[in-house]
Amino acid sequence: MTSFHERSPLRSTRAVLLALVVTAAVGLTACSHAMMLAGAGARRPAASEFGLGPRTSAQGRYIATLAPERPLRPRQMQTVRVTVTDDRGQAIDGATLTIDGGMPQHGHGLPTRPRVTRTLGDGAYDIDGVRFNMGGWWEFRVAIAGSAGADIVTFNLEL
Ligand SMILES: [Cu+2]
Known part of the structure; x- marks a missing residue:
């Protein structure tokens, strides 16, 4: 015969497992409520900080x-062309671009790993695999390692 005291730990273990499964399932959705709460402190930039550019890099090396x-x-899913110049408007070719981003208010990154697949000359590069899995404020960051050094441009996008 099984006493209450023997069964009880098993029940609570099951309850914990169930809670973990539910949490994992919620975490797989585009954006959980917990994530939104976690990033709720991120301040949305002014409207003038949004858009496709031209946008100057953090240290002013590139536009x-x-x-x-x-x-x-x-x-x-789509392709985004990015054009890079130095601070005087001269095209920057041969740079290595690394793409990153996410939703600061939700605490998650990009759902894909966009990367440059074509260099077109005149400072133009095609970034393939760009996808945003929900509407709202996104940061889209282009890290540039080129002839003027390393710097990063952060675009704020409203989808
Ligand atoms: Cu989100």
């Missing part, structure tokens, strides 16, 4: 402009 093949919308 970058985004040109999506179609207007950016949530849940669409």
Whole structure:
């Protein structure tokens, strides 16, 4: 015969496992409520800080402009062309661009790993695999390692 005291720990273990499974399932959705709460302190920049550029890098070494093949919308995979110049407007070719980003208020990154697949000359590069999995404020960061040094341009996008 099994006493209450023997069964009880098993029940609580099951309850914990169930809670973990539920938490994991919620975490797999585009953006959980917990994530939104975690990043709720991130301050949305002024409207003037939004857009496709031209946008100056953090240390002023480069100026970058985004040109999506179609207007950016949530849940669409697409290619975004970025044009890079130095601070005097001279095209920067041969740079290594690394893409990063996410939603500061939700505490999650990009759902894909966009990367440069074509260099077009005149400072233009095509970034493939750009996708935003929900609407809202996104940061889209382009780290540039080129002839003027290393710097990063942060675009604020509203989808
Ligand atoms: Cu989000």
